Each structure stands twice: as C-alpha cells, then as structure tokens.
Amino acid sequence: MKIALLGYGKMGKVIERIALERGHEIVLRKTSSGTFEGLTDADAAIDFSVPSSAVANISACLTADIPVVSGTTGWLEDYHKMAQLCEEKNGAFIYGSNFSLGVNIFFELNIQLAKMMTRLKEYKVSMEEVHHTQKLDAPSGTAITLAKDIIEYSDYAGWAIGNPKDDDIFIDAKRIEGVPGTHTVKYDSDIDSIEIKHTAHSREGFALGAVIAAEWLLGKSGVYGMKDVLGL
Numbered sequence: 572m573k574i575a576l577l578g579y580g581k582m583g584k585v586i587e588r589i590a591l592e593r594g595h596e597i598v599l600r601k602t603s604s605g606t607f608e609g610l611t612d613a614d615a616a617i618d619f620s621v622p623s624s625a626v627a628n629i630s631a632c633l634t635a636d637i638p639v640v641s642g643t644t645g646w647l648e649d650y651h652k653m654a655q656l657c658e659e660k661n662g663a664f665i666y667g668s669n670f671s672l673g674v675n676i677f678f679e680l681n682i683q684l685a686k687m688m689t690r691l692k693e694y695k696v697s698m699e700e701v702h703h704t705q706k707l708d709a710p711s712g713t714a715i716t717l718a719k720d721i722i723e724y725s726d727y728a729g730w731a732i733g734n735p736k737d738d739d740i741f742i743d744a745k746r747i748e749g750v751p752g753t754h755t756v757k758y759d760s761d762i763d764s765i766e767i768k769h770t771a772h773s774r775e776g777f778a779l780g781a782v783i784a785a786e787w788l789l790g791k792s793g794v795y796g797m798k799d800v801l802g803l
Contacts, residue, residue, distance in 0.1 A: 578620030644712030670780030
C-alpha cells in the first residue's frame, strides 16, 4: 500500500517506520508548510498533523478520493463537516481520538463501568490525563471521548478542566516532559474509590493502530471509527 503521511513530526516518523516494516511505501511526507504534491499517488493517507491543518488535510484527501485516517485532535468542531464531505464524495474516513489498540479496549471498559455506576449516586467521577509538553490541546481527545461516554450513561451534563459545575466531570490535564499518555478514570465516595487506568509506554501503539486502520479502510467507503476496525 502507498501511504501519504500528513504531518511529519515525531508521530509521523514512528508511523513511517512501522508502515515500512509492514511492507508499505511512503509517497508523501507533508509538513505544515509543505504541499499535497504526491497525494494522488497514495492508496491511503494518515493524518497526524496539528489542529489548524487537520480540516484542510482531510478535505484534500476526500476531494481526491483518497481514504484518510486522522488521529489529530483539537479540531472536532468541524468533524460533522468532514463526515458530510465524506458522504458527498462517497469517500472513506476514520477519525480516532486514540488509535492505540489498548486504549480502545479501555474505552469499552470505561463504558461498562459507567453503566454499572449509573445508580450509585454516592460516587463522584473525575479524570486525570497526563501527556508530554509538546501536546497542543488540553484535555486530550482521548479524555474527551472517555468523558462523553460516561455522560451518556450518567446524570453529568458536560466536562470541565477548571471550575467544574456540579454536573460536570472534572478533567485534570497535566503536561509533563516525556509522557506518551496516561488516562485515569476515578469514582470516589466517602467509603472507597474505584479506578481504571491506561498507561502508554511509547508512541508505538498509536502508530501501529493508525497503520492497521489504514489497511482496514482500503477499498471501503463511509465514515468509521476504531470500533469498526477492531470489531468491538
């Protein structure tokens, strides 16, 4: 498979290495100041860029009939526009707040725990996410996904990183040098506490999941997520 890398920072370079190890070819390595020259030679594109570039990158792929996988976070106010463009162009698009296989299992554990805690009003839920200092958005897209899934099965109305209201889930977003990503969901009562936690040890898991998603997307049309890729 010929892959266009949209975003060639640390993640892009790890994705490149894993893609090459899996027998793929890289036909475009686009930085924020680069052009889309070579995009139409690709069988699929993987976007791990920056929030300000994501919409343009995804749009260019869908317009050129190139299946695109995006792991860039911080741009989701325009997600529905990209999903609509995908439908209009009969394209193929996967967005994931986190492509790690382990994190996607963690998402499912979070949903099951939220369902079990629905009637236990004595527990207050909160979250902590820790990432490296180069991460541009806070809270992380992964933390937002976790919070939204809890909200669906609870009386919480939203989430907040500062001055939460009574019906907000508080997310403590920390930036510490060298941390790939750690997410903790905690239910706390006067009697006890329940926690689930995912700790990434490197960027490898995110990169491998993105390449697997691109392999899965080839030949398909529609808007998908990692649940579809993993059959969850």
